[in-house]
Amino acid sequence: MTPLLIGSEIYRGSSYGPWHPLRIPRVSTVMDLARALGWLPPDRYRASPRAKASALTVWHTPAYVAALERAEAAQAVDEATRARHALGTPSNPVFPEMFRRPATGVGGVMLAAELLRDGGAVHVPGGGTHHALPDRANGFCYLxxxxxxxxxxxxxxxxxxxxxxxxxxxxxxxxxAFASDPDTLLVSTHEEGRWPRTGTLADRGIGNAFNLPLPRGFHDDDMARVRDALILPAVAAFRPDAVVLQSGSDAILEDPQSRLALSNNAHAGVLAGLRPLAPRFLLLGGGGYNPWSVGRCWTRLWGTLAGHEAPDRLPPEAEAVLRALRWDRRGGGRPVTPPEPWVTTLADPWRGGPPTEGVAERLRDLSDRLRAWA
Incomplete structure (x- = not known):
C-alpha cells in the first residue's frame, strides 16, 4: 500500500486556549508544509472520521465519555465532574472542540488500522495522546x-x-492499558523526573514493557545507541505483526516542555530503523510545543515514510508556511522571532557529543534484561 497521511481541518481551527501549551498549530502545519513540498497529493491524503461515543467505550468508561460530551456541549463542568474526570482543569481545559477533536484522533487511528489490514504505512499526526486514562483526562489528553x-x-x-x-x-x-498483555510490546524513552514521573528504570511493568528514563542533555548520538541496543533489538525479537511509533517532538532541543537535546534526526533514525520490522506501520504524533520544531519534525517523518529526502533549502511555498507561524513561549508575551533555519530547512543539524552520563549504565541494565527476555 502506498503510504497515506490522515488529517483533519478540525486541528486548524481548534485550540486549548490562549495560555495553554497546545494553543499552537501542529497538524495543520504538517498538512500545509507537506503539500507545499509536493509530498501530499490528493491520493495520499485521507480525512479523518470522528469516532462515535459508543466506539470510545471499548476502553473509556461510559460515564467519562458522557461527561466529555456534556462538557463540550455546555462549555463548563461542575465540581463533581472536575474531581472525578479531571475535566476543566488547567491541564485539561474546557474548549469548544474538547470532545470532537480527540474523537477525531481516535477516528483517524481506527481508519488507519482498517487501511493497514493488508500491510503498508500510515501517518496520523493528530494521534499520540498517550496519557488519557479510562475514566479521566490526563496530561492534555482526553482520549x-x-x-x-x-x-x-x-x-x-x-x-x-x-x-x-x-x-x-x-x-x-x-x-x-497493556501492562499485562503478552501480545503487546511497549518500549518507551522519556526524560527522567518529568511528569507524569512514571516509567522509571525499576518500573518494569507486568508484561513486555521496557522503560528507559533519560537524563537531561540526552542527544542524537545517545539516541542512536539506544535505538541500536534496545529499541530495534526488542522489536525484532518480538516479531510483531504491526508497529506503532509515537513520535512526540517535545524531546527536541528547542521544545519548552523538556530538557532533552535531540534533533529531528533522532526521530527520523528511529522511524527508518523500525519500518522494516513489521508489515504494518502506524506513525503517530504526540507531544510538541514549539510550532516550528514540531511542524518540521512531523513533516520530515512523513517524507521519510513516503520516500522523500528533506531538501537542503525549503522552496518558497514551504518557507512561507513556516514564516506565517506565530508563537510566544508563555502566552500573552512577546512573540518569538524564529532563527532562519527554523523557516528555511526541514532537517535539523546533528546534535551529538560524548555519551551523556548515566545512559550507558541504564542501557546495560535493560540490555541484560532484553537478552533474558528474548
Missing part, C-alpha cells in the same frame, strides 16, 4: 488514541503489536 490504535490493529488481524514511544513524557496511559 487515548494509541490504545485504540493497538486495539484496532488487533481487531484487523495483527496479533502482536509493538508500541514504541519516544515522547519526552512517559506513556502512562498506554502502559496502564
Amino acid at each position: 487515548n488514541d494509541p490504545v485504540f490504535a493497538i486495539l484496532a490493529l488487533k481487531a484487523q488481524g495483527a496479533r502482536r503489536v509493538a508500541y514504541v514511544d519516544i515522547d519526552a513524557h512517559h506513556c502512562d496511559g498506554v502502559e496502564h
